[in-house]
Amino acid sequence: MSKKSTGITLAELAADLKLTSGTVSRALNGYPDIAKATREKVIIRAAQLNYSPSASAKRLATGVVNTIGLVLPHMSSTITDSFFVKFLEGAATEFAKTDRDILLTTVQNNESEVEVYRRLWRTRKVDGFIVVRTRSDDERINFLLENNIPFVSHGRSDNAQQYPWYDADNQQAMENAIDHLANLGHKNIAYIGGANDYHFSKLRLAGFNAGLTKHNLDPNQPIFSGPLSEAFGYQCIQQILSEQPNTSAVICAQDKLALGVYRGLYQANLQPGRDISVLGYDDISASAYVNPPLSTMAPEQHLSGAICAELFVLHLKTTDIAELQRIAPVRFIKRHSTAPPPNHFR
Amino acid sequence: MSKKSTGITLAELAADLKLTSGTVSRALNGYPDIAKATREKVIIRAAQLNYSPSASAKRLATGVVNTIGLVLPHMSSTITDSFFVKFLEGAATEFAKTDRDILLTTVQNNESEVEVYRRLWRTRKVDGFIVVRTRSDDERINFLLENNIPFVSHGRSDNAQQYPWYDADNQQAMENAIDHLANLGHKNIAYIGGANDYHFSKLRLAGFNAGLTKHNLDPNQPIFSGPLSEAFGYQCIQQILSEQPNTSAVICAQDKLALGVYRGLYQANLQPGRDISVLGYDDISASAYVNPPLSTMAPEQHLSGAICAELFVLHLKTTDIAELQRIAPVRFIKRHSTAPPPNHFR
DNA sequence: CCCTGTTCCGAAAGCGCTTTCGGTCTAATA
DNA sequence: TATTAGACCGAAAGCGCTTTCGGAACAGGG
Numbered sequence A, B: 001m002s003k004k005s006t007g008i009t010l011a012e013l014a015a016d017l018k019l020t021s022g023t024v025s026r027a028l029n030g031y032p033d034i035a036k037a038t039r040e041k042v043i044i045r046a047a048q049l050n051y052s053p054s055a056s057a058k059r060l061a062t063g064v065v066n067t068i069g070l071v072l073p074h075m076s077s078t079i080t081d082s083f084f085v086k087f088l089e090g091a092a093t094e095f096a097k098t099d100r101d102i103l104l105t106t107v108q109n110n111e112s113e114v115e116v117y118r119r120l121w122r123t124r125k126v127d128g129f130i131v132v133r134t135r136s137d138d139e140r141i142n143f144l145l146e147n148n149i150p151f152v153s154h155g156r157s158d159n160a161q162q163y164p165w166y167d168a169d170n171q172q173a174m175e176n177a178i179d180h181l182a183n184l185g186h187k188n189i190a191y192i193g194g195a196n197d198y199h200f201s202k203l204r205l206a207g208f209n210a211g212l213t214k215h216n217l218d219p220n221q222p223i224f225s226g227p228l229s230e231a232f233g234y235q236c237i238q239q240i241l242s243e244q245p246n247t248s249a250v251i252c253a254q255d256k257l258a259l260g261v262y263r264g265l266y267q268a269n270l271q272p273g274r275d276i277s278v279l280g281y282d283d284i285s286a287s288a289y290v291n292p293p294l295s296t297m298a299p300e301q302h303l304s305g306a307i308c309a310e311l312f313v314l315h316l317k318t319t320d321i322a323e324l325q326r327i328a329p330v331r332f333i334k335r336h337s338t339a340p341p342p343n344h345f346r
Numbered sequence C: 001c002c003c004t005g006t007t008c009c010g011a012a013a014g015c016g017c018t019t020t021c022g023g024t025c026t027a028a029t030a
Numbered sequence D: 001t002a003t004t005a006g007a008c009c010g011a012a013a014g015c016g017c018t019t020t021c022g023g024a025a026c027a028g029g030g
Helices: A010-017 A021-028 A036-048 A055-062 A083-097 A113-122 A139-146 A170-184 A199-214 A230-243 A255-267 A302-317 B010-017 B021-028 B036-048 B055-062 B083-097 B113-122 B139-146 B170-184 B199-214 B230-243 B255-267 B302-317
Strands: A067-072 A101-106 A128-132 A151-154 A165-168 A189-194 A223-226 A249-252 A277-281 A295-299 A325-328 A330-333 B067-072 B101-106 B128-132 B151-154 B165-168 B189-194 B223-226 B249-252 B277-281 B295-299 B325-328 B330-333
Touching (some): A010 A021, A010 A036, A055 B055, A083 A101, A083 A128, A083 B101, A113 A139, A170 A199, A189 A230, A230 A255, A249 A255, A255 A277, A302 A325, B067 B083, B067 B113, B083 B101, B083 B128, B101 B113, B113 B139, B151 B302, B170 B199, B189 B199, B189 B230, B223 B230, B255 B277, B302 B325
Parallel strands (some): A128 A151, A151 A165, A249 A277, A277 A295, B151 B165, B189 B223, B189 B249
Antiparallel strands (some): A101 B101, A295 A330
């Protein structure tokens, strides 16, 4: 349509150099059959004339678009505050090193999540995907696997052995949480977790149970599962206080739950960390500033995007997916919401 | 290179229909010179065969890529927790309605911000940009303006009359803040703001001053400017306490500053909201959970991305940019960090 | 019955690159 | 000096679409 005033074309550059566009192309792309002298001449002239190749043309000719799709899960912003930006920033930066970009999109109301993936793939807008917020049985992953579409996921699913992923060690993190609490002397530890379709919820709960047996604690602790929200935490702690009064500590699968627990505790005139220990997960920004500051498990956030990106480009070259699965330790941050149980609990 | 197993091509579809690819293309794109009957036949068959056009080919042929660039400012994650995801989510959703995608990237260490914009434009990867985190004198905006590249910005700059933007009413917000505090009886109000190269900082400070004169307050209030960090807030409040002991309220241009002020206050055995009123800005997620909950100014976040996207597509059709400038009110959230000054201040 | 005007579709020229295939020219080998 | 092998570049065929142009077929008007 409109001739955008956007620089010079390969053919024009070639004409200027009195060469063929084919030759110039090969010169620029480092083909070995171009004389060193002419290659240099081409490169210099290209820079002088501000030549940059049209991405569309290049893509059409080569069939690779150097773009990775990332479709935001619905309401991803409500989940873990700044995590996604950090992730995106890390991934974008890593991808930029190999001149790849991220195609960001969301799912519209009238279409399903896999439809978005299918559309992006079928229109050849992307070479593959990064998928986030995985579920145990994840239809996106199943779709990608079935169609042989390259991807790496942040987080695992039930069939995690089949594809590349990066994940925090949710299970170990929860075991460490129990270690911490058990060593302080806690015996009755409640657990407030997320809905179990998210795979990380499953893993965290597994870690919780593993920790229990490791420390010979009663395996029948109060366990709740629901939305990872402040409201649900509030609701759970009320139930705990009324029905399980000997509970001396509660582990929350997410800091927001802990915030709700705090509220319930204060409302019952109980002091988190003194009367009842509270442990969170994720280290959201609020956690450092609540009173008392919340002890929590902090998965590494910024690097995770970069690692996923790195795994993706490796994935395009490697066939051995076993080498493309990375698990990362979760750091325990001790603040002031965990302490030995009060005397009457011992 | 590799024939990706990714659907059928226009020519193949045409062959199947015993038509020319040109005809099929026009049928699919609603040209008026195609018989209704054949058009329908084409559409049905296309659906049956799962035809979807190659984005690269389409882009090359039409010259429009239906992609909007958004380059993340460096360390954008550290600034205002979940804002960017909400923004991105809103923008992506709005863009998806017109079948546009967002190209997300960052600036590499070895290149400047405008270089990224230039590269994205020159390689025709995008039709335009959304720019965020504007400065008063913003080289990105200047560059885009000079080169006639379509864009809309979130936030303004000094030359804001020349281009489309969406912005919160920073100035009015601060005037309202003073209204609130002055009505409570405060006379000595300190201001902790950001570095003045960010345009919103300038506007907020302007609002602060406007509020002062409106209420006939001494225009020489303690004013600080620096990074919008907890640490800087902490540092400022200490200085205020020692050098301006009659200060009864402090307005922070960002909630994180307020968090630092809280820390300094507690350390001096002062209670925010009782001994000294504290007012924040942005309503970051921590603000509702600190003790006491922080009163703050809450700009609308989720919609802003969508509006920027909407403005962008309007921008492509409209020449009258005056119609493409939107200002949004900022909501005051009263929590418990503001109260009348203690008696000894009156 | 001829002429004009529509309606509808085919042909073909791009869009701006990549990449294979030859062909020419020079330099090395015998 | 005749022969062969590289080295280097031009020619041209795509990649998968869009869009202009023209022509065939058919209708209606006189």
